[in-house]
């Protein structure tokens with residue numbers, strides 16, 4: 001049996017501090033069903049970009 005009590009469409013275990021993103025929860029987690037991380041040439045953490053990021057207030 002799955003232990004996914006909290007989530008239906010939510011990936012678990014992704015913490016994120018981007019509070020301006022509409023998927024960011026009050027406890028600093030990501031509530032999106034999936035995320036895409038872009039920049040296949042990234043060599044540092046800061047060069048990785050969450051393509052799923054969506055500013056709060058955007059329609060979808």
Ligand code: SF4
Nearest residue numbers: 016021023024030050
């Ligand atoms: S979609 Fe990306 S930026 Fe937004 S909360 Fe999830 S991991 Fe963070």
